[in-house]
Amino acid sequence: MSSYSATAATRRGSVVPPLSGIESNGAQNPIPQKCDVLISGTGLVESILAAALAWQGSSVIHIDPNPYYGDSNSCFNIDQLLAWVDRVNRPPSSSELAAERIFSNARLYMPRPLDSKKFLVDLSPKIMFARSDLLSLLIKSRVFRYLEFKALGNFHTYENDTFDKVAGSKEDIFTDQSLSLVTKRNLMRFMKFVLEWEENTELWKPYQNESIEKFLTEKFKLEPQQITELVLSIGLCQSLEVATPVALSRIKRYLVSLDIYGNFPVLFSMYGGAGELAQGFCRSAAVAGATYKLGTAITSVDDKLVTLNDGSRIQVAEKIVLSPSSAVKKENTKNGILTRLVAFVAKDCKEWFAENEQAALVVFPPSTLSTNNKTSVQAIILGSGSGQCPEGVSVWYLSSTEQDPTKAQRDLEEAFTKLEASILRESTEDFEFENIDESDVSYRPDGMPVLSSVKLGQSMQNFVPREKLQYLLKLSFVEKVEYSAQPDAPILPEETPEASPATVLRAPYGLSEISYDGILTQVKNLYTKIVGSDDDFFDVDFEDEDEASAGANQTNSSAPNAIDASTVNQIDSRDDDIDEFGQDMEL
Amino acid sequence: MQIWDTAGQERFQSLGVAFYRGADCCVLMYDVNNAKSFEALENWRDEFLIQANPRDPDSFPFVVIGNKIDVEDSKRAVSTKRAQAFCASKGNLPYFETSAKEATGVEQAFEVVARNALQQEDAQDFSQEYSDAININLDSDSSSCAC
Numbered sequence: 033m034s035s036y037s038a039t040a041a042t043r044r045g046s047v048v049p050p051l052s053g054i055e056s057n058g059a060q061n062p063i064p065q066k067c068d069v070l071i072s073g074t075g076l077v078e079s080i081l082a083a084a085l086a087w088q089g090s091s092v093i094h095i096d097p098n099p100y101y102g103d104s105n106s107c108f109n110i111d112q113l114l115a116w117v118d119r120v121n122r123p124p125s126s127s128e129l130a131a132e133r134i135f136s137n138a139r140l141y142m143p144r145p146l147d148s149k150k151f152l153v154d155l156s157p158k159i160m161f162a163r164s165d166l167l168s169l170l171i172k173s174r175v176f177r178y179l180e181f182k183a184l185g186n187f188h189t190y191e192n193d194t195f196d197k198v199a200g201s202k203e204d205i206f207t208d209q210s211l212s213l214v215t216k217r218n219l220m221r222f223m224k225f226v227l228e229w230e231e232n233t234e235l236w237k238p239y240q241n242e243s244i245e246k247f248l249t250e251k252f253k254l255e256p257q258q259i260t261e262l263v264l265s266i267g268l269c270q271s272l273e274v275a276t277p278v279a280l281s282r283i284k285r286y287l288v289s290l291d292i293y294g295n296f297p298v299l300f301s302m303y304g305g306a307g308e309l310a311q312g313f314c315r316s317a318a319v320a321g322a323t324y325k326l327g328t329a330i331t332s333v334d335d336k337l338v339t340l341n342d343g344s345r346i347q348v349a350e351k352i353v354l355s356p357s358s359a360v361k362k363e364n365t366k367n368g369i370l371t372r373l374v375a376f377v378a379k380d381c382k383e384w385f386a387e388n389e390q391a392a393l394v395v396f397p398p399s400t401l402s403t404n405n406k407t408s409v410q411a412i413i414l415g416s417g418s419g420q421c422p423e424g425v426s427v428w429y430l431s432s433t434e435q436d437p438t439k440a441q442r443d444l445e446e447a448f449t450k451l452e453a454s455i456l457r458e459s460t461e462d463f464e465f466e467n468i469d470e471s472d473v474s475y476r477p478d479g480m481p482v483l484s485s486v487k488l489g490q491s492m493q494n495f496v497p498r499e500k501l502q503y504l505l506k507l508s509f510v511e512k513v514e515y516s517a518q519p520d521a522p523i524l525p526e527e528t529p530e531a532s533p534a535t536v537l538r539a540p541y542g543l544s545e546i547s548y549d550g551i552l553t554q555v556k557n558l559y560t561k562i563v564g565s566d567d568d569f570f571d572v573d574f575e576d577e578d579e580a581s582a583g584a585n586q587t588n589s590s591a592p593n594a595i596d597a598s599t600v601n602q603i604d605s606r607d608d609d610i611d612e613f614g615q616d617m618e619l
Numbered sequence: 620m621q622i623w624d625t626a627g628q629e630r631f632q633s634l635g636v637a638f639y640r641g642a643d644c645c646v647l648m649y650d651v652n653n654a655k656s657f658e659a660l661e662n663w664r665d666e667f668l669i670q671a672n673p674r675d676p677d678s679f680p681f682v683v684i685g686n687k688i689d690v691e692d693s694k695r696a697v698s699t700k701r702a703q704a705f706c707a708s709k710g711n712l713p714y715f716e717t718s719a720k721e722a723t724g725v726e727q728a729f730e731v732v733a734r735n736a737l738q739q740e741d742a743q744d745f746s747q748e749y750s751d752a753i754n755i756n757l758d759s760d761s762s763s764c765a766c
């Protein structure tokens with residue numbers, strides 16, 4: 033089935049060259065002169081691909097024109113961010129005219145200088161569902177050990193000037209006193225159905241081309257508020273118009289992710305999202321023998337002979353893969369846009385987080401903003417526990433899939449204003465509710481008193497914040513993303529089981545999806561074009577590697593295990609044995 | 620405890636910032652028979668401090684190791700004295716000489732690395748008020764090495 037076999041002899045490289053420039057002969061160690069696959073760009077898609085190919089046995093050279101990892105998924109400190117904004121806004125030079133530009137319209141507001149390293153701005157913040165393909169791969173590939181994950185339990189929905197915490201679990205629904213008995217019963221019936229919706233075709237098939245809103249109203253008699261929460265917050269869909277099966281699978285995604293690691297459906301990685309994961313996969317690829325060189329770009333491609341800007345030439349045996357930002361402009365091809373607004377604000381925003389957590393998600397459903405937004409505005413709020421800002425500060429990542437950039441900007445600004453008003457209210461201690469009595473108060477499962485939202489909305493509209501929210505930094509920009517005819521529909525495997533005849537492959541644009549879902553499908557589509565099938569995608573028994581190293585330890589040491597595995601035992605002068613050991617060590 | 624090797628990404632100065640993050644100890648290793656590898660130590664130390672950005676760079680635990688002492692004496696390019704002088708000038712860094720080939724000095728060196736790392740970690744945890752990271756590997760075997 034596989035039309036391609038790696039020319040590399042084994043996945044364990046036979047030479048582990050010493051540090052560049054300091055080997056005994058003093059010569060600068062050049063980049064290898066040939067490889068199976070050359071990849072330019074270290075975004076998450078390219079980095080997972082590099083690791084998959086390296087472990088499959090291909091010899092991989094992975095370069096990036098930038099001096100840092102992550103490409104369009106990078107996470108920048110302030111100095112790097114300022115340079116990036118400059119680059120995005122600089123008009124292209126004549127030699128750059130044909131080059132692709134992923135980002136545009138970067139606008140930065142920073143009233144005073146900030147301590148560069150205390151702030152990290154993520155170009156592509158993402159959340160990871162506790163049950164998802166990429167999370168499984170992180171575990172299987174052991175890349176998870178290079179990362180730190182934290183919980184995000186609170187999903188809020190904005191409506192009538194309030195942020196309702198979503199009742200996402202059966203327990204929440206059961207104990208939520210703001211719901212009528214009939215509503216509870218209907219919700220419970222739906223929760224039971226959606227966990228096995230694929231099998232219950234007779235119920236949804238008639239609605240497969242209808243909106244989820246219609247389906248939930250007609251089949252489950254759900255109220256608009258419940259539909260909004262289920263579809264837009266729990267399902268994180270862009271609108272209620274989403275086709276029924278698409279929305280059902282997205283609602284199920286949340287429910288099956290609950291209670292896997294605790295009472296929360298999603299996680300986020302510290303210090304940045306996709307860019308951190310990308311670095312983990314690059315390390316994994318390096319362990320499997322891939323060569324890494326940052327700050328290096330392709331200057332020309334002549335059939336399969338590639339020239340780099342450091343003067344070296346590489347004979348590529350199989351494919352050249354370019355990230356969108358490493359490639360030339362894609363003419364006559366549709367792309368979508370994603371508009372982002374990022375802000376560091378001088379408030380910890382713990383009012384929005386669940387206990388012991390440092391993150392929350394807020395959804396502004398369509399038509400809830402005064403700009404009459406057509407699509408949701410989604411916001412990820414991270415506290416200092418994310419490693420992205422100092423204590424007492426939080427970072428807000430708002431995004432909109434609105435395709436009119438002017439309107440997207442307006443929607444984002446309006447949502448931002450609502451967030452600001454809310455946090456000022458909630459963090460003001462002497463704020464008193466007007467005309468509220470006991471009958472307006474109900475209690476949440478966790479014992480928190482909750483006001484009926486109608487009353488709350490009224491009194492909040494009357495509330496004028498006494499303090500102003502201090503922004504340390506505000507940034508907006510537009511990113512080119514994959515075009516999608518059907519919003520929120522899953523990315524599908526391409527129907528090209530055969531390897532692609534083209535030598536140069538272009539990696540896809542990013543996805544506007546707020547979770548990591550779809551990225552692995554993008555990677556496998558590329559992998560299949562290179563290898564011929566994805567049957568052996570990460571088909572490596574990493575457990576064996578561990579056992580091999582554990583075995584080596586047992587033979588001659590009494591030192592504690594953790595230290596022991598990295599102690600270089602049993603080295604003899606035969607190079608291949610040392611390399612064998614080196615591989616185990618570096619895992 | 621996790622011990623990370625540079626995995627070859629250092630060859631073209633391509634270690635990402637994620638590699639350095641959260642380290643509790645840094646081992647600087649050179650070849651006693653190669654003066655250039657010794658002279659590069661200072662650069663690697665600086666690079667580490669810039670990238671890892673530890674709270675207190677002056678007291679961050681480094682350990683210096685001169686390797687390949689099994690090789691014949693005539694090839695020796697960096698004397699013990701010279702290495703010790705360097706370590707003293709950088710704030711009394713612990714110094715060890717090893718042979719990975721003959722397994723001499725390796726255990727002692729790693730014991731100090733481990734002890735200093737644990738000490739550093741304790742000092743850091745003191746100021747950490749947030750919940751710990753989540754272990755996403757549910758069927759992990761806690762006794763296994765996570766290097």
Ligand SMILES: Cc1cc2nc3c(=O)[nH]c(=O)nc-3n(C[C@H](O)[C@H](O)[C@H](O)COP(=O)(O)OP(=O)(O)OC[C@H]3O[C@@H](n4cnc5c(N)ncnc54)[C@H](O)[C@@H]3O)c2cc1C
Binds near residue numbers: 139140506507508
């Ligand atoms: C993407 C983007 C987001 C913005 N977000 C905000 C925001 O959240 N809050 C806000 O107050 N302003 C923001 N601005 C600036 C905005 O255009 C107005 O300048 C600002 O609102 C005037 O603020 P003020 O009257 O509240 O404060 P003032 O106290 O009148 O002004 C604040 C100070 O900031 C300076 N300043 C104004 N605009 C900029 C700028 N673009 N870059 C650097 N310094 C500037 C002013 O000269 C003044 O010294 C943003 C600009 C951009 C491009």
Ligand SMILES: Nc1nc2c(ncn2[C@@H]2O[C@H](COP(=O)(O)OP(=O)(O)OP(=O)(O)O)[C@@H](O)[C@H]2O)c(=O)[nH]1
Binds near residue numbers: 607625
């Ligand atoms: N004689 C002798 N040779 C050694 C010793 N330790 C390592 N070597 C040799 O030195 C070479 C480089 O060793 P590595 O362990 O790959 O060095 P490294 O610094 O990890 O290199 P990278 O993996 O590229 O970062 C190999 O050929 C080893 O056999 C030692 O103690 N004595």
Ligand SMILES: [Mg+2]
Binds near residue numbers: 627
């Ligand atoms: Mg090594």
